Amino acid sequence: MADVRRAIPAVERLLASEPFRALLERTPRPLVVRALREELAAVREALAAGGDLPADPTDTGWYAARVESRIARSTAPSLRPVINATGVVLHTNLGRALLAETARAALQRVAGAYSNLEYDLDKGERGSRYDHCAALLCELTGAEAALVVNNNAAALVLAVNTLALGRDAVVSRGELVEIGDSFRIPEIVERSGARLVEVGATNRTHRRDYEAALTSETGVLLKVHRSNFRISGFTSEVPLRELAELGRSRGVPVLNDLGSGLLVDGRSFGLPAEPTPTDALRDGADLVTMSGDKLLGGPQAGIILGRRDLILRLRRNPLCRALRVDKLTLAALEATLALYRDPEQARREVPTLRMLALEPEALAARAHGVAERLRQAGISAATLPGESAVGGGAYPEATLPTTLVALEVETPADEVVRRLRGATPPVVARIQDGRVVLDLRTVAPEEEAPLVRAVCDACG
Template sequence: MATQPTRPFPSVDRIAHFAAVESLCETYGRSAVIDAIRAVLDAHRERVSEPGYLSPSDNELSLQIADRLQQRATPRLRRVFNLTGTVLHTNLGRTQLSSRAIEHASMAMREACNLEFDLDTGGRGERDSLVEDILIELTGAEAATVVNNNAAAVLLVLATVAHKREVVLSRGELVEIGGAFRIPDVMRSANTRLIEVGTTNRTHPADYERAIGPKTAALMKVHMSNYKISGFVAHVSELRVARIAHEHQLPLIVDLGAGSLIDLAAYGLPKEPVVRETIASGADVVTFSGDKLLGGPQAGLIVGKKALIDRIKRHPLKRALRVSKPVLAALEGTLLAYRTPDLLLQELPTLRLLTRPLSDIEALADRLLPLVSAALGAQWQVNVTPVSSQVGSGSLPVEIIPSMALTCRPTSAKVGSALKHLATEFRRLPVPVIGRIANDALVLDLRCLEDEHAFIAQLERLAAKGSS
């Protein structure tokens, strides 16, 4: 407890010699401890004039200094339980990497490696060559390169192919991705002029034909990965647009957004464009993400005709947008999994979570129900409820995946404040639990909960705090 109201504060040097504070130097170093002492003293000096203020005891000062040091040493990036129902949640880091990808990235960070060294010739190599061959193998393209995300991939392609020239794109494909980042903005950044054709809901082959002129550099298709138009609609296939482009000696650029290296329908999931099929349809350059349906780290993959990819590699922006060695290693580790397709479900967390059997999730919900109910107490009604998960990150935007959740509803009248308080308490756990509030309940979708024991181990903290 605080002691006398006007006791002079001890000097920095005296506090540094408190036994409890001296021991902190072994963990944090003396300079950090001294900085913490000064910061704690400054905070108290600012409060001296407050009514009822009481000076801290030596023990309290020691505890406050230790707390400050611990907070400053604790990383802000933390593990969380994603119980939102969105598997590839952009705000929660999207893809969970495979063990092979993690181990390969760890090696690259820990050891010297042949990032840009050709082991065959003993000369300088190119970092893209580490994954180019396997990308060619998996997509059927002639060449490939990698940058730090798909938006960068689109920017680089346009800057290379269509600088100060025109690109023709259907008005219905002028998508906006997360953070209000829009395709027209990317084009302006690449100093490319957008030529819109068709209408929001209907575009025809003749629209592309009429838009082609002497300043046209390319035709472009953008996969509508984060929305869908239904009703009176008409779209022109990549195959047809490719034919129109090639008849005019122009390239076709296709931005797949998420992109997939496999047919997801084979795993019981809705159909998404497959990169190999897009290349086969005549696309000259295809861009797609590494950290969405592919199941790897954040990266933008560019595959296509060798002549165009070679130009893209030589563009000055390429170096500015290149990926680091841990990302490249994680990407290679991920891509290697696709050489053993029969084992993909076991190896890639994204595919495993998306295809997790509903019966397994329901059994998990039944096991957790009594434990969560006991932790929350009589003030909360907890039930097992069927819900719908989604892929997330702009992939399969209108498709839902059946799942099971624990729904927590307050028995009191103050529903809104009680739900916000409970959601906050879940977020304050050692491994924060992130759910969603919907239909007057806190919904904990269990599709992505694999570490059952770690989740259960911290429920007693909820019970100790009380939940309302």
């Protein structure tokens, strides 16, 4: 073993060799040296485990190639694009909503130049970043005023903290949802500085339950839309309109957390009706919160809509500064919202809506085409009917019809999906009934060619 290890060239000898001199011309020396030391340590570990050196252990080109590969892996961006072949449109782990082309262009314009983020060009004095999307949000929803923070949980925290710090926040037990990644409404309310007061039962809550909980210490009545689960059977809840009437009669504001948020009618995509912010405001909610990067199809943001006096109080809360959005979010959100002035244009250009609106016949044609290309490459593939999911904590029971490409290969399914994740670009697929399946609803047409290449490499 000692003799074999002595055959490994020294670091300085390798660095002085022609292959490494060429590598050093295009790569910083500290990076090469570090990677070389790591590679030599890995080679020694492999030898200790019974591995072998190349036929010629003095082949400096072999070491240079391995070092270059190691550098490429270590310097690759951590956050990178992937091909989403799962059919989950708002895949939380894959970044949720894709931005429209106009939103991406707006990002690029603002990112590369100074901007009037907090500068009033008309008056020549300090302005507010919160003015940039407010008018457009009010135009689209009918709200008196609007405020944008960095996500919907932040919107909820800010609203509850402003309205009920040190006071009671009343909410139905049937609406104590977990919004994802173990974040739960009770914990968010308590972290906001309010005392959580639960009313009713999990499956049934009545107006009298809210009435009994109202005291001089009540700061807010909170109604949470159950967007990521359903309760069925022996159930009852207080409609928002009735809760708003109760709140007005007692001088207590009503906060309605819509979660995903949707500016168009979900029924136009074959999905069940969901409350929109316009609906909530019309029904009397004093404040409404929703996400920007879910069904709206924009960047991550928390949108707060409602009464002008309450929005002003939120803006004056010192916590608002800690939760504020940056210029890139505002640019992308404004461009996304502008598309909704024409709902048909939004359906065409907002990727989330476009994917939801894809016709089953079009998806079937694309699936058959991809399956045929795979078969021509020697990969056994079939098509079968399937279902796509909306994702993002929305429409938990609703699915959309699609056509899946099923890989019928000998390689175990878990190994195939592992190899697909290692492709360039990575491909994320799913396993169904023991087979790897691809749903083209979430695959852009221009991604089909790299998808086919990745599958061929993974199954070949």
